[in-house]
Amino acid sequence: MADYDYDLFVIGAGSGGVRASRVAAAHGAKVAVAEEHRVGGTCVIRGCVPKKMLVYGAHFAEDVMDAARFGWHIKECKFDWPVLRDNVAADVTRIEGLYTQTLENNKVEIFHERATVSGPNEVTLASGRTISAGKILIATGAWPAIPPVEGREHGITSNEVFGLDKLPERIVIAGGGYIANEFAGIFHEFGSKVTLVNRSDKILRHYDTQIRDRLLQISTMKGIEFLFHNEFTKVEKVDGKLRIHMSSHDPIEADILLFAIGRVPHTKGLGLESAGVEIDKNGAVVVDDVNRTTCPSIFAVGDVTNRVQLTPVAIREGQAFADTFFGNKPTKVDYSCIPSAVFSHPPLAGVGLTESQARNTLGSVKIFTSDFRPMKNVLAGRNERALYKLVVNGDTDVVVGVHMIGPDAPEILQAAAIAVKAKLKKSQFDEVVALHPSMAEELVLMK
Incomplete structure (x- = not known):
């Protein structure tokens, strides 16, 4: 690789690109990354991180409303959007700085400009400079889709x-x-x-x-x-x-x-065709199970591949790529049993097979549910009910899916996902002593 300017050049400094860059550099590779927007990508800059902060801010509307039932009397309540907006923006900038610092600490060179592929081992920066690399990683993520409607x-x-x-x-x-x-x-x-x-x-x-x-x-x-x-x-x-x-x-x-x-893979204008990289009908980069494209020297991870558009998956893919090709530790990502959540009001989360998926793929299915009013909602006079659901293989007693909606559902689901991944049985759930009083105890009390 001494004939190239870099061992690895990464296009896109989002979650997948940053992880691949710093891990490859830690393995001893000479690495550079180009980012045309801000370091951190969709999740940190304009996605899950600032959105979750807005979710926290939005929850106060109901918390303040419920407070009187808990003995708190708030005389004046007014929401100030610019205060939350600006505080969120400031924290996003702080996190962007941490991502940048991580790359710099690992001696990854950052180019704050657009880069396109101009050959199997070459990229061209917006400034006109061409750079050669032994391997190129595409980690440009996805972009919001806009319908072709007038106006x-x-x-x-x-x-x-x-x-x-x-x-x-x-x-x-x-x-x-x-x-x-x-x-x-x-x-x-x-x-x-x-x-x-x-x-x-x-x-x-x-x-x-x-x-x-x-x-x-x-x-x-x-x-x-x-x-x-x-x-x-x-x-x-x-x-x-x-x-x-x-x-x-x-x-x-x-x-x-x-x-x-929805979001579409961000591949337009990247010049991938110049290196013979295959793009599918949805604009996604086609890769194999080690993230290699149809060009042997070019790889891709994250949303740009349109496999699973989740930040933790992009991070796993970036880690696996760096470990495989720069750390002498061949690694493949396991896409089974990936937990996910929707931070709605109330939030919901799920892992494993849904009931319909289980009934279509398993011989026998047992469903256990708990439909209840969380204690907090009862005292607040709020009629919202939580719903927890276990999907069980009727032949083996293995819990193949956990799904829930209610306060803190994503926080509870993360631990439940470990049980599903480990293929624990419903009888083992039953053997666990309930943690009372909690909402999570419903997971071990379903009969």
């Missing part, structure tokens, strides 16, 4: 939503996935009138049916409006407001239209 330029995406000048009185959110439902909950708690528009009649289609139906029920009860079987036909700006036309509904007006219909 789409009047809408925004999750990239821009964190920097709004003021809270919208009325917001229309396009989509039915986790991003759409999370922001629907956030803006509703902040006091906006929220309308969620989806082209089908299902939200969160990858999650267990009972769990997602419970979220729909609770969200509707709170006042979030759902318009199903609708597609946008035109978006107009009239007197400073948006008039949104749909296929099966009268036009509605809003201050903000948020497109949250």
Whole structure:
């Protein structure tokens, strides 16, 4: 590799790219990374990290409302969007600095500009400089999809939503996935009138049916409006407001239209064709089980491969790539049993097979559920019910799926995912003494 400027050149300093860069460098490789936006990528800069901070901020709306039932009397309650927005932005900048520091501490050179592939072992920077590398890693992530509707330029995406000048009185959110439902909950708690528009009649289609139906029920009860079987036909700006036309509904007006219909691999204009890298019909980089593309010297990890669009998966892929090709430790990522969550209001989470998946693939299935009002909701006079669900292989007694919706569901699910990954049996759940009083104890009390 002495004939190249670098042993490894990474395009994209998001979660996967940063992990691959620093681990490869720690293994002794000479590494450089190019990032055209900000170090940290989608998750840190414009995704899960700032969004979770907004989720925390939104929860205070209900906590303050419930406080009186717990003896707390709050005379004046006012939400100040710029304060939360600016504090979130400041913390994002702090975390970006930590990511940058991590790369620098591992002697990874950072180019703060766009890089494109110009050959099997060559990249070209926006400044015009060409750089050679023994291996090139594509870690450019994914970008919000925008529908080809007239007037789409009047809408925004999750990239821009964190920097709004003021809270919208009325917001229309396009989509039915986790991003759409999370922001629907956030803006509703902040006091906006929220309308969620989806082209089908299902939200969160990858999650267990009972769990997602419970979220729909609770969200509707709170006042979030759902318009199903609708597609946008035109978006107009009239007197400073948006008039949104749909296929099966009268036009509605809003201050903000948020497109949250999914994310597409960020490969456009990267020059991958110059090196013979195959791209699938969705724009994703095609890779094998060791993250190698159809060009032997070029690899890809993270959302740009469109395998599993989750930050922890991108990190695992980056680690596996670096260990395999620079650490003499061949590693492959196990994509089975990946836990995931939706930070809605209330949050939901799941791991393993849903009930429908289990019934389609297993010979015998047993379902155990616990449908209850969390103690906090009871005292607060809040009627929201939590729902926990175990999916069990009826032939082996192995718990093959855990799904839940309710307060702190993602925090509880992480530990439950270990049990599913370890293929523990329902009888072993039953043998565990309950931790009382807690919501999590319901996992070991289902009969």
